[in-house]
Amino acid sequence: MVAPLEQAFRDQWGRVLATLIGFLGDFDLAEEAAQEAFAIAARRWPVDGTPANPGAWLIATGRNRAIDRIRRDRTLAAKTRRLQAPEAAEVEMDDTTIFPDERLELLFTCCHPALATDAQVALTLRALGGLTTAEIARAFLVPEPTMAQRLVRAKRKIAAAGIPFRVPPAHLLPERLDAVLAIVYLIFNEGYAGRGDLAAEAIRLGRALAELMPDEPEVQGLLALMLLLDARREARFRGDDLVLLDDQDHALWDAVQIEDGRSVLDRALALHGHGPYVVQAAIASLHADRPRDWPQIAVLYGELSRQTGSPVVELNRAVAVAEVEGPSAGLAIVDRIDLGDYRYLHSTRGEMLRRLGRTDEARSSYVRALELVHDDAERRLLERKLAELDGPAPEAG
Amino acid sequence: MLLIHQGTTPTPNSPEDWARLSQDEQNAVYGAYQKINENPGVTAGLGLAPPETATTVRVQDGRTLTTDGPFVETKEALGGYLIFEADDLDAAIELAASIPAASMGGAIEVRPVVEW
Numbered sequence: 007m008v009a010p011l012e013q014a015f016r017d018q019w020g021r022v023l024a025t026l027i028g029f030l031g032d033f034d035l036a037e038e039a040a041q042e043a044f045a046i047a048a049r050r051w052p053v054d055g056t057p058a059n060p061g062a063w064l065i066a067t068g069r070n071r072a073i074d075r076i077r078r079d080r081t082l083a084a085k086t087r088r089l090q091a092p093e094a095a096e097v098e099m100d101d102t103t104i105f106p107d108e109r110l111e112l113l114f115t116c117c118h119p120a121l122a123t124d125a126q127v128a129l130t131l132r133a134l135g136g137l138t139t140a141e142i143a144r145a146f147l148v149p150e151p152t153m154a155q156r157l158v159r160a161k162r163k164i165a166a167a168g169i170p171f172r173v174p175p176a177h178l179l180p181e182r183l184d185a186v187l188a189i190v191y192l193i194f195n196e197g198y199a200g201r202g203d204l205a206a207e208a209i210r211l212g213r214a215l216a217e218l219m220p221d222e223p224e225v226q227g228l229l230a231l232m233l234l235l236d237a238r239r240e241a242r243f244r245g246d247d248l249v250l251l252d253d254q255d256h257a258l259w260d261a262v263q264i265e266d267g268r269s270v271l272d273r274a275l276a277l278h279g280h281g282p283y284v285v286q287a288a289i290a291s292l293h294a295d296r297p298r299d300w301p302q303i304a305v306l307y308g309e310l311s312r313q314t315g316s317p318v319v320e321l322n323r324a325v326a327v328a329e330v331e332g333p334s335a336g337l338a339i340v341d342r343i344d345l346g347d348y349r350y351l352h353s354t355r356g357e358m359l360r361r362l363g364r365t366d367e368a369r370s371s372y373v374r375a376l377e378l379v380h381d382d383a384e385r386r387l388l389e390r391k392l393a394e395l396d397g398p399a400p401e402a403g
Numbered sequence: 404m405l406l407i408h409q410g411t412t413p414t415p416n417s418p419e420d421w422a423r424l425s426q427d428e429q430n431a432v433y434g435a436y437q438k439i440n441e442n443p444g445v446t447a448g449l450g451l452a453p454p455e456t457a458t459t460v461r462v463q464d465g466r467t468l469t470t471d472g473p474f475v476e477t478k479e480a481l482g483g484y485l486i487f488e489a490d491d492l493d494a495a496i497e498l499a500a501s502i503p504a505a506s507m508g509g510a511i512e513v514r515p516v517v518e519w
Contacts, residue, residue: 120492166515170491178493 011051014060015044019136020214022064024112025105027171029069033133033161036072043068065105109134110173110218113211117186118169125160126189132157134214135207145196145204183219187228187283190215194232205236216270223279226270230287233267234294236260248383251293264294285310300329317345321354333361349378353388365395404448404516405499409482410509416453416482432503439485439501444494446486454480482509486516 022043026036043064057063116129124146131137137145143153163169174182190211197205212229219225241258242249249255268291274284289306292299307323310316320343328336337358345351356371372392379385413420421429440447457473457480473480482504489495492513499511 118492120496167513168489168492168495168515170493174493 011048011056014056015047016136018061018064019044020109020112020134021061021107022068023133023136024108025065026068026072027112027115028106028108030072031171033164036068039068039072039075040064042071046071062103062105066103107218108171109214111171113186113215114173114182115164115169115171117182117189118164119182119185120167120169121160121163123189123192125156125163126185127192128153128156129160130189130211131193131207134211137207141203183222183224186215187224191228191232191283194236205232205239208232209236221277223274223277224281224283226274226277227279227281227283227285227287230267230271230274231283231290233263233270234287234290237263237267237294243383246383246386248387250387256296259294264291267291280309282310282313285313298329300326304330317343318348318350321345321348321351324358325354328358328361333358337362347378349375349384352378353391356391360391360395369395404514405485405487405495405502406481406512406514407483407485407502407504408479408510408512409504410478412482412504412507412509414482432507435501435503439498442487442498444488445498446488448484448486450483451481454482 019040023036023040026039027033030036030039046067047060047064051057112133113130116133117126121129128142128146131142131145132139139154139157140150143150146153148156173179190208193211194205194208197203197208209229209232212225212232215225216229237260238251238254238258240260241254241256267287271284271287271291274287285306289303289310292303292306304323304326307319307326311319311323320339324336324339324343327339337355340351340355340358343351352371352375356368356375359365359368359371369392372388372395376385376388376392379388413424415421424432439445454473454477459470459472459474461468461470487495487498489498495513499505499513502511505511
């Protein structure tokens with residue numbers, strides 16, 4: 007298969023699957039139909055040329071194949087209650103038919119709270135991202151059969167428990183949308199830790215969501231946040247070593263993506279967005295400026311802290327306050343935070359104590375942080391920080 | 404089927420706990436159940452006597468073994484159930500959330516009934 011064709015397939019998968027689930031009322035049947043349609047396309051398009059409307063071609067082909075199967079197999083027909091009405095089955099569809107976009111319905115289904123979080127993540131990547139089971143398993147460092155089982159169980163739960171295929175009604179929408187945004191951001195954060203392809207997937211999902219829900223400010227906010235954070239991906243590592251924001255080579259930042267992220271942020275602000283994702287995106291945007299507007303960053307962290315009550319946000323606020331008012335003020339905030347086993351609390355304390363010249367206390371904090379770290383790149387960074395302090399490092403206890 | 408686990412919810416089955424609720428709170432519980440039973444999709448089930456009255460039965464090597472008490476931890480044990488003909492899971496979740504046990508120290512298990 008030619009690489010551009012494969013990319014076109016990836017782009018179409020979610021849309022085709024969603025529409026087929028809408029028609030057939032059954033996830034597995036729709037998935038098989040979609041796979042059949044894509045397989046036929048892979049044989050025919052290189053020969054016949056790509057159709058003018060590839061999505062519609064795939065949907066029509068998949069649907070027709072599914073109907074043929076149902077006609078031949080009566081047990082299958084019993085499963086797909088939707089097609090019991092004979093008129094529905096008779097309507098001919100081809101690649102000129104306008105199909106409704108049901109990706110939103112599919113996304114809300116995959117992120118339904120009745121499913122376990124890791125099932126929501128896997129299903130979203132499979133159904134909307136078009137990733138193969140093997141690709142998802144690799145991304146989460148889980149054996150392929152385990153991931154395959156996870157997907158099978160999730161689809162079974164959707165069917166058996168009666169999870170509806172729809173965009174939730176208004177009274178459920180706010181909490182359900184929060185869940186969807188959380189899953190997309192979770193996928194992004196998995197990618198942010200180093201598995202770059204997941205970050206790109208999350209951004210693709212974010213773009214689709216922003217296109218499908220253009221008036222939701224937090225949706226725009228999340229997309230802006232991901233674009234702005236991801237724009238720094240080339241600068242975050244030097245070989246295998248982590249590079250802190252202050253030390254990053256700005257030439258390695260993706261300037262086009264930063265602009266893109268900022269215009270999405272502007273859209274969010276024009277929609278009067280002021281929720282947590284919008285605020286985080288605004289902070290990320292400010293971090294891309296030189297010189298940095300630390301007072302404004304501190305104010306925004308304050309707002310985020312107020313909205314979320316998150317001690318991690320308070321920690322970030324402490325860092326910004328330290329830049330504006332000095333390390334004593336920052337340390338005062340850090341010391342009020344209850345996050346005993348959070349490695350970044352101790353590394354941040356270490357940094358502030360270092361700036362205050364309280365070297366021995368700084369050393370203890372870095373040592374504590376090192377006890378809590380579980381990532382090689384982070385470990386090496388902390389060891390470097392320790393080594394940079396005056397005087398020899400203490401004997402390991 | 405909505406399986407009602409009372410957990411630490413005060414119920415008339417345990418008079419001292421029930422007496423700690425105000426008259427208004429007790430009336431609210433009765434009112435909630437009345438509303439649920441008036442829902443056309445609901446088939447009222449049975450309320451069960453407290454878990455301490457249960458006997459658990461197993462058969463091993465042809466011998467019937469009985470133990471005093473419920474199969475699970477007493478505080479996890481079933482308190483009652485009802486059947487709800489729901490359009491979808493969201494509708495069942497909404498009904499489950501209105502059952503007093505859900506907000507007063509217990510939990511509701513929502514499980515589909517197998518149709519043969």
